[in-house]
Each structure stands twice: as structure tokens, then as C-alpha cells.
Amino acid sequence: MKGSFAALSGAMVRAFVRDRTAMFFTLLFPLMFLVVFGGIFKDAGVSKSRVIEIGQVSILDNAPAGAFDEVLEISRQSDRAKALEAVRQGDYAAAIEADGDRLVVHYSAADQVRAGVVRGVLQSVVDAANRDGAPQRFTLATEQVEDRSLKAIQYFTPGLLSWAISIGATFSAGLTLVEWRQKKILRRLRLAPVRTATIVGARVSVSALVALAQLAVFIGVASLPYFGLKLAHNWWLAVPMVLCGTLAFMSIGLVAGAVAKTAESANAIVQLIVMPMAFLSGAFFPLDNAPGWLKSVSNLLPMRHLVTGLQDALVRDGSIASVLTPMGILLGFAVVLTAVATRLFRWDDV
Structure with missing residues (x-):
């Protein structure tokens, strides 16, 4: 029994090694993706996300010059409807507006990855602003530009x-x-x-x-x-x-x-x-x-x-x-x- 199993296993291994197509797609093809994508993304950091500032948002306007240059590219739009439509169409990662001390991030459910990056950046901004004053003042909220039933x-x-x-x-x-x-x-x-x-x-x-x-x-x-x-x-x-x-x-x-x-x-x-x-x-x-x-x-x-x-x-x-x-x-x-x-x-x- 053991001899038959060993002989059959050996034959299968030899057949696999001789099958160049199987060898390529089993070993070399996945390795190619590892080499290509590992090389491409090895130095990739967080990319800039394009966002729209709706009206005046003091927490952004009062930030030090260049504070968001590495992660956010901020445009300004006074028309709220146009700003939300631009996010809905995928032209921008998010639209940001102020509702008193409440910072609202409008995002699209069709592109939650970029929206997540923006939320993370703004949450750190809100946390920093709250540390500078007492008691806690600012809050961050998120709203989808589409219907709430939309998902990833x-x-x-x-x-x-x-x-x-x-x-x-x-x-x-x-x-x-x-x-x-x-x-x-x-x-x-x-x-x-x-x-x-x-x-x-x-x-x-x-x-x-x-x-x-x-x-x-x-x-x-x-x-x-x-x-x-x-x-x-x-x-x-x-x-x-x-x-x-x-x-x-x-x-x-x-x-x-x-x-x-x-x-x-x-x-x-x-x-x-x-x-x-x-x-x-x-x-x-x-x-x-x-x-x-x-x-x-x-x-x-x-x-x-x-x-x-x-x-x-x-x-x-x-x-x-x-x-x-x-x-x-x-x-x-x-x-x-x-x-x-x-x-x-x-x-x-x-």
C-alpha cells in the first residue's frame, strides 16, 4: 500500500514538473504579481484625496499653512448641491461643511476607501483642536451623498x-x-x-x-x-x-x-x-x-x-x-x- 502510494505520488509530481503550463500558472505567475506589485507599491504612501470645502469651515481655514498638503487637495465651492453632486459622481473623495462646531463629511458609498482616508485625517484634526481647548468642542459626523441603503x-x-x-x-x-x-x-x-x-x-x-x-x-x-x-x-x-x-x-x-x-x-x-x-x-x-x-x-x-x-x-x-x-x-x-x-x-x- 505504501509503495503504491509513493509510486503514484512520484508519478504525479513528475507529471506536474513536466507540465510547463501548470508550473507557470502555479508558481511563476503568482510570483510575477508579487514582484510587480511589491515593486510598484513599496514606496507608495497615502495619496492625496481631492475634497470640497462647502462655504467656510473654520477648523480647516484656521489650520497652519500647508497642514494638509501631503494628504488633501482642497477646493472650495459655495453651492452645496453642486458639491454633493461632484462627490456622487466620483470627482471628489468627500465634501466637508461646518454645522456649528460639528464637522460633516459627505462621502459616496461607491468609493468608501478614499472616504475612509479623509475621515481619518479630519478625525485627527478634530482631536487636535479639542486638545487645545476645554471642554471638548468639535465633533465629526459622516453622511452619505446617496441613499443610506447603499453599501460597499x-x-x-x-x-x-x-x-x-x-x-x-x-x-x-x-x-x-x-x-x-x-x-x-x-x-x-x-x-x-x-x-x-x-x-x-x-x-x-x-x-x-x-x-x-x-x-x-x-x-x-x-x-x-x-x-x-x-x-x-x-x-x-x-x-x-x-x-x-x-x-x-x-x-x-x-x-x-x-x-x-x-x-x-x-x-x-x-x-x-x-x-x-x-x-x-x-x-x-x-x-x-x-x-x-x-x-x-x-x-x-x-x-x-x-x-x-x-x-x-x-x-x-x-x-x-x-x-x-x-x-x-x-x-x-x-x-x-x-x-x-x-x-x-x-x-x-x-
Whole structure:
């Protein structure tokens, strides 16, 4: 019994070591993230948060010059409604106003990480002010700019949905292309009385239906009372955003499928593209503490625009105009990369 167990275990270990794909994704791929993100964020401190001062806030105005320069970038706005709307749209981390000796921080439930940083800074300011006088004078209060039923799920749903759509669209296009080429299905389709546009249209339609099903499932699950997602009034704008995102990531999959010779290599290429992009696009966590150059790189990635577009549509109650830019960028990616895939396309492996 012991000899059989040892022999079987040894065979499994040898098979694992010989499988280069398994070795890469089990050991090297996670290690790559450790090295990359460890190097990027090793010197990252607390990033500046943009806040709005509504009217006169004495505790801020009387602070020593430069007291908040390292952590807060303060703008002033006399119109309270406009200030709260700017926070609701994600342009600012918080809006601060004075109600007598009560300091009120207005924040968005869709971005509680940045709001938490601001609350921490202002709490230290209030504590310092109270130590200078007796008895305790100032207090700090927080209020959401949205309805109180909103929770952190407001941030995670658009990001994770973007990742799911990108994975589904990229894999469906890339792996299908490789498998059809290996099994000679592409050659048969080429000789069959079927137009290329029909084949492409069918593939796009199926991928679009899958993406819309993902949208429905994510919204359905996140809207359960346990999670508490509250959709914005213009949530339906997520539908065209999802379709544009699907086309963009299908084009990435087509490039991967055109380059790869096997399903395993196509899988590896897709993983190398989509997984780092998810981290760098803010799909899993905010990029507030990332260096400025990394944020610039993030803006070049299609998933970043899919994430921000879905945030505007699903939770920030953005207008049609607010999603037109990310939709246009995603369609631009689709056009350019589809043209690249067309140049690299092969009907068979020969």
C-alpha cells in the first residue's frame, strides 16, 4: 500500500514538473504579481484625496499653512448641491461643511476607501483642536451623498462584472479560433456555402448574449438584501457599455487566437493579458495609492474604461453623455485590434 502510494505520488509530481503550463500558472505567475506589485507599491504612501470645502469651515481655514498638503487637495465651492453632486459622481473623495462646531463629511458609498482616508485625517484634526481647548468642542459626523441603503457592493459590482465580461469575451474568441483551426473546422467553413459575415455575426451574437446574461446575474445577485446593491436611475446604460466591452475584449481574444498555435498557449496569452489588466484597471481595488505613472498606464487599458463606464451607469447615475467616452474608447480598441487580428489570421496551421 505504501509503495503504491509513493509510486503514484512520484508519478504525479513528475507529471506536474513536466507540465510547463501548470508550473507557470502555479508558481511563476503568482510570483510575477508579487514582484510587480511589491515593486510598484513599496514606496507608495497615502495619496492625496481631492475634497470640497462647502462655504467656510473654520477648523480647516484656521489650520497652519500647508497642514494638509501631503494628504488633501482642497477646493472650495459655495453651492452645496453642486458639491454633493461632484462627490456622487466620483470627482471628489468627500465634501466637508461646518454645522456649528460639528464637522460633516459627505462621502459616496461607491468609493468608501478614499472616504475612509479623509475621515481619518479630519478625525485627527478634530482631536487636535479639542486638545487645545476645554471642554471638548468639535465633533465629526459622516453622511452619505446617496441613499443610506447603499453599501460597499456599489464599488465591487461594476469592477468584478468588468473582469467577468473581459474573461468571457476574450476566452470565447481566442480559444474558439484555435480549436476550430486545429480541428479543421475553419477550413470546412471556408469551403462551405456560408458567408464569413454570418460566421462572425453568430460568434459575436453568442458572446453578446453571454455578456448580457452575466450582467443580469451580477445585478440579480448583488441586489439581494444580503448584499444590498441599489441601482442608479440610468442603470440601463450598462447594457450598451457591456456590449461595447464585449466587442473590445473579443478583439483581444482574436489577436491571441491568431497568434497561438494551441489551446494551451492561447489560454496562457489570455491570462497574461486579462489578469494583470484587471489589477491595473481598478477592477479589484481602487488605485488611489498607486503612483501617478501607473494611473496613466491604467487609462490606456480598455478594462479601465469598462470599469468606470459601468460605475457611472450602475451606481453613479451618470448621464448618456458620461458613458459615451468610455464606449467610444472601447469601440476604438475593437476596431484597431480586429484589424490586427485580420492581418494575423490563418485558416489552418499549415
